[in-house]
Amino acid sequence: MTVVVKIGGARAVDPEGALSDIGSLIEAGEPVVVVHGGSTAVDETLERLDIEPDYVETPSGVVGRFTDAETMDVFKMVFGKLNVDLVTQLQAMGVNAIGLSGPDGQVLSGTRKSAVRVLEDGKRKIRRGDHSGTIESVNDDLLELLIEAGYTPVVTVPMYADEGTAVNSDADRAAAAVAGALGATLVELTDVSGVYRDPDDSTTRIETVESPAEFDELEAAAEGFMGRKVMAAEEALQSGATAVIIADANAEEPIHRALDGDGTTIRASALEEP
Numbered sequence: 126m127t128v129v130v131k132i133g134g135a136r137a138v139d140p141e142g143a144l145s146d147i148g149s150l151i152e153a154g155e156p157v158v159v160v161h162g163g164s165t166a167v168d169e170t171l172e173r174l175d176i177e178p179d180y181v182e183t184p185s186g187v188v189g190r191f192t193d194a195e196t197m198d199v200f201k202m203v204f205g206k207l208n209v210d211l212v213t214q215l216q217a218m219g220v221n222a223i224g225l226s227g228p229d230g231q232v233l234s235g236t237r238k239s240a241v242r243v244l245e246d247g248k249r250k251i252r253r254g255d256h257s258g259t260i261e262s263v264n265d266d267l268l269e270l271l272i273e274a275g276y277t278p279v280v281t282v283p284m285y286a287d288e289g290t291a292v293n294s295d296a297d298r299a300a301a302a303v304a305g306a307l308g309a310t311l312v313e314l315t316d317v318s319g320v321y322r323d324p325d326d327s328t329t330r331i332e333t334v335e336s337p338a339e340f341d342e343l344e345a346a347a348e349g350f351m352g353r354k355v356m357a358a359e360e361a362l363q364s365g366a367t368a369v370i371i372a373d374a375n376a377e378e379p380i381h382r383a384l385d386g387d388g389t390t391i392r393a394s395a396l397e398e399p
Contacts, residue, residue: 143380193256225279228284237258239254260284367393
């Protein structure tokens with residue numbers, strides 16, 4: 126069974142343990158695809174360049190980045206560097222990693238949303254000039270070809286848009302699309318150990334989600350950035366993933382621990398009609 130590992134881009138996430146764990150999985154014969162984020166690094170670079178990051182809220186309450194042309198250039202620069210760094214670290218650990226951004230072989234592709242609906246001061250508005258899009262297709266043939274040849278793909282956005290441009294897309298949703306296309310287990314590594322009923326109390330972690338009622342509880346508990354991860358988990362399961370586990374990137378052997386149940390595990394049965 127293929128494991129898709131999403132390594133978050135939050136400042137508090139240290140990828141070293143996860144990368145070492147990926148090496149152990151591959152040694153044991155488990156195929157792995159890595160998908161990484163990097164929004165914090167983008168924000169830090171924008172700050173150094175004296176460009177103000179622009180976050181907007183959708184009418185449904187999801188907060189995301191508005192990516193204008195200038196921000197898109199920074200985005201490509203930063204994510205390219207992050208991808209090279211992760212591939213280099215994996216190669217140093219003996220993992221034959223290969224970096225892919227969305228346009229490479231159109232591994233991630235879809236439709237650009239040049240205009241987005243946003244909520245400003247309680248009013249719904251349309252903002253134009255956005256360089257973002259929704260992933261609609263994953264080149265799973267390419268990923269499987271690389272895995273069969275002994276490579277470990279390290280995938281990152283931007284995605285390839287149908288009008289022939291590279292545009293921003295959410296890394297959690299990219300990992301969900303990859304996991305769904307490969308029928309894989311998705312391990313979402315972040316800076317907390319799962320979804321908590323009380324966001325300020327780690328002892329309230331939701332351990333397993335196996336029914337629609339439990340999924341409703343999960344959605345109600347997920348706030349802020351965790352809401353995006355739960356939405357991505359739903360997309361992964363709907364498109365063919367076997368399970369999604371949200372777990373702590375900074376734990377010892379974080380991927381093995383997640384696969385052993387140390388995190389919030391969401392199973393496909395959670396989306397079945399009652």
